[in-house]
Amino acid sequence: MELREIEIFLALAEELHFGRTADRLHVTPARVSQAIKKQERAIGAELFRRTSRTVQLTPIGVELRDGLAAGYRQIQEALAAAATAGQGITGELRVAYSAAWSGNLIVAAADRFRAHHPHCVVHIQDSQLNDPLGPLRDGSTDLVLIELPIDEPDIVNGPVIFIEPxxxxxxxxxxxxxxxxxxxxxxxxxxxxxxxxxxxxxxxxxxxxxxxxxxxxxxxxxxxxxxxxxxxxxxxxxxxxxxxxxxxxxxxxxxxxxxxxxxxPVEYGLLWSATGNTPKVRAFVRTLLETAAA
Missing domain, CATH: 3.40.190.10 (Periplasmic binding protein-like II)
Incomplete structure (x- = not known):
């Protein structure tokens, strides 16, 4: 079985509906049906019992689902890890904030970021009121969410995240x-x-x-x-x-x-070092914008 056929089988085993499986995988119901028939011919037994109203796994189908599911998850995790490594989104990311309300948003964004990039550890820290740019310059912080304006040649001004009276x-x-x-x-x-x-x-x-x-x-x-x-x-x-x-x-x-x-009003924006525009910094900026919008 090819990987796409395994994906179709496992999706149908979960949905138990050809139309919903097709919608989920962005294929036609006919493509789902053809893939299942091909698998059944190769195995020599029915995997699903179909009626005009229901789709159910046969005992052999249940056994195949249980056997394939763990391996498929491992494949997906390995592919995701390789993609993450290829993008440079590994290691550690240090994000600072200047105000408590900014910290709440950073924590929520970090949770979301970890879900998509499990091989990158996010460390969250306070920004020092009297020296918010020093940690960016010495490399001990990668990003900071802080009050603006900041206009320094070695600091990148990212997007404004929110505005407060x-x-x-x-x-x-x-x-x-x-x-x-x-x-x-x-x-x-x-x-x-x-x-x-x-x-x-x-x-x-x-x-x-x-x-x-x-x-x-x-x-x-x-x-x-x-x-x-x-x-x-x-x-x-x-x-x-x-x-x-x-x-x-x-x-x-x-x-x-x-x-x-x-x-x-007070504008709060993201800053990072001009030499620190890394894939993981850009990925966290995107995640923070998505989190703020949500």
Whole structure:
């Protein structure tokens, strides 16, 4: 029996219907019937009992199905492994993320990726707030899902995965906490807790020095960790912009998240090293896009 004939036999043994088997294998019912008749002639016995309403395996058909199924799975697995190896989708893939909501998506995509590429192990890790690009440059991370913009000659900007509205983190007793929304102009009225270690163009967008009308925005303390940002805000040292979804992941009794009504949204995109555009990186990008769409 040829591999295609084995596939037809096993599909019919599962479907027990010539039409459904044909649809599943993208062939005609006549092709299924011809293949089964050929197998029965070669074996010298019926494999299926057909009536106008039903299709059933004969005892010999059951024995053949049980004998072929395990071997067929091994063949399919070997072919899939060879294809994966040929594409270079083996070994390890290290994917980082900057925010908890990005991490949820990365985990779901990694599960989906492993199902299609079982010979590639995906390691998931946090991205350091003050140095998100260092691991890409030294090769300890292959991909990172992070807030944009990033514009570096040695870093590839992949697709934007999702876009989120902004909010302002304020102490719970602050006057802003009583408002339904805040404006970017309001940043001139409170010190801005910010981070260090990011490119200046990134900081200019997320932690601006002036409002759209040109008013200076006072500077509060700086830090290198998000939890420290929240602690400084809670202590009354200033306010800080963030993604509105942070309210669901980093809720605390001593801070409040107030939506911006006029701030540009936060874009989250994939980045990888210009020297790291490998088949497994491209495969994971495709998987992540499929997962995000689903």
């Amino acid at each position: 902004r909010a302002l983190v304020v102490p719970v007793g602050h006057p802003f906490a009583e408002r339904e929304t805040v404006s970017v102009e309001d940043l001139a009225e409170a010190p801005l807790v910010n981070i260090t270690g990011q490119p200046q163009y990134f900081l200019d967008l997320h932690y601006p020095r002036r409002t759209p009308k040109g008013r200076p925005i006072p500077r509060g303390p700086s830090t290198t960790a998000w939890q420290e940002v929240l602690a400084l805000v809670a202590a009354g040292k200033g306010v800080s912009p963030t993604c509105a979804r942070a309210a669901h992941y980093y809720a605390r009794p001593d801070i409040a998240y107030v939506p911006f009504r006029d701030a540009p």
